[in-house]
Amino acid sequence: MTSYEILCLLSALSLVISLISSRLHRWQQTITITALALGLSLVILIAGKIFGVELYSTLVTDLEQLDFKALLLNGMLGFLLFAGALQIKLNVLKQQRWEIFVLAFVGTLISTLIIGGLLYLLSGLLELQLDFSYCLLFGALISPTDPIAVLAIIKQLGAPEDIAIQVEGESLFNDGIGLVIFVAISQVAFSTEPLTIAGVSGLFVREALGGLLYGGILAAILHGMLHFSEERTQYLLMTLLVPSAGYVGADMLGVSGPLAMVTSGIIIGNVSVPKLLKEHEWQHLDSFWLLIESFFNSLLFLLLGLLLLLIHFDAELWWFMLLAVPIVLIGRTVSIYLPYIGFRRFRHYNSYAEKILVWGGLRGGLALAMAMSLPTGVVIISGSNIDLRELLMVMTYAVVVFSILVQGTTIPNLIDKSNAEHEAQRKS
Incomplete structure (x- = not known):
């Protein structure tokens, strides 16, 4: 089958599973889709191993042909980030701007270093010593909370506004920062040419600041198009230019596409x-992007479950799989609680704020896409036949599944408690 045919079939399957999940009110839709897709993958995997079912090999071939990394990083990601950013209220964002800035930038760096350091120490204890740059690579790809997973789950649970905007704002910005850090460390880890601190710093500045500036330019261009357009019915189609052609332009210029999408989405949603637009036009725009967001989310979380078929499990990897989740949670905990020591000196927060930020820091397709972008067969861990990409893929997948199925299903309890505290404080 062609990639187009595969996408059509997967889209139909995602809609069917979405219909089923809508009848299961116990879980949020994206969690249900992932769980059902994982169950389907396990059935196919077991049947293929035991009976040699042809369907298994066919599905694996089709999924490999689809190229999940390119589909997400160069396709769906721009649309989902732009859709999420359109919903962010700038006046609320300004109230939490310093918290979001510190969590998205400094917190991501802290988490990357802690996760990388712990993985380096534990790999030595397991007598499968990884190079420190490879450990940092895992820290960089797994530290950013996935905006797609977070916005799909957290924003629908009704958390207190100050906590919700921190979770949403951090997830929208730190994925761009995480991608920049990941690219920089990748160059250090795999480049055959000597790299300097100035060179890596320049890459970081160009990607991050360039992405923010480019996003502002995109927003200004679209604002002008909307202003001078006489055909008002075209405004929906005009907004599609930003996450499509605009994202391609970011890639061509070598700046961060995710940061550009977030910046342009916030400006367009709050200024343009x-x-x-008149009120009914704004409502049409909101419904239009909600539809796009819902469709891509359903397709993405279906793919996350089906990617189990592409993961190559090895007996030597089980310890790393089991250790990946606590390592990531420790890194996330320190990167949240440490900044909050300073935050609480200047402002009062709900006592559940740190807990929700830690447990609500979900990972999803973005981390897997970054792991899949690593070269295959280029770097082999010394003393073992395990490919580095396979190792990081397995660890990343374990964290993603845990965050969606465990953290995603239990975070409502924390949010309910925080809401109860917020209500009690409001009445007192």
């Missing part, structure tokens, strides 16, 4: 929409 209220200034240029």
